[in-house]
Amino acid sequence: MQYNGLILDFGGVLTTRMITGPTFEKAEGLEPGAYSRALQEHPDGVRVYADLEVGRATQRQWNEVIGRILGVDPTDLMRRALSCLSPEPAIVQAARRAREAGIKVAMLSNSFGLEPYNPYRDLGLDQGFDVVILSELEQVRKPSPLIYQRTLDALGLSGPECVFVDDTAENLPPAEALGITTIHHDDPVLTAEQLDTFLSRR
Structure with a gap:
């Protein structure tokens, strides 16, 4: 072929x-597993990530929703979450x-x-x-x-x-x-x- x-x-x-969670959680003062639960288990987190991937939500909206779930500053949150890549x-x-x-x-x-x-x-x-x-x-x-x-x-x-x-x-x-x-x-x-x-x- x-x-x-x-x-x-x-x-x-x-x-x-893509094992970003532990580094991000430590930097943000979150308990272990909090980030993955926000993305994969919380209904609002699952929904906004799915919507982001197909253009139904903006990255700013993702920042706001995930920031609210985690109780952290949403400003430029995606950058912080992916900073170890x-x-x-x-x-x-x-x-x-x-x-x-x-x-x-x-x-x-x-x-x-x-x-x-x-x-x-x-x-x-x-x-x-x-x-x-x-x-x-x-x-x-x-x-x-x-x-x-x-x-x-x-x-x-x-x-x-x-x-x-x-x-x-x-x-x-x-x-x-x-x-x-x-x-x-x-x-x-x-x-x-x-x-x-x-x-x-x-």
Whole structure:
């Protein structure tokens, strides 16, 4: 199989692991687990995050809701919550090698919002891609098959021509249904090695 496209998730793939809660909680003086409960268990937190990802809520609204749930200052809260993220060198370099080899590279992300804090720009990951697909702008999120198809259309490639990397297992089957080869990301060095192996078949 010859691969002509590479599709990469943002948080936890192009960046370091999305284990932001403990660092954020310590910085804000919160009890352990408070942040994850606000996002995953509190009805208002679950709702506003889902709405943010598909453009029904703004990042400022997310800041206000999550700040209220946690009892912390909502000002620029998303920036503070993601402050421990940094680019993952092994994956960023693998993406660069792919582009240098003539492979089209896309970033596909369930969005964190773009204003007032743009995490893609802040981490220097808003450039260096042929295609950037953000769920907020598409008004549809992973794992909906539609967002994968839109990514393929933007790349001008078919599913079997592409490899997709994500650290969330549930995001992989809809891509596989379109013929995309998937990698469940866990270790950046191993993932980079897999990508180099797959993408050298040209």
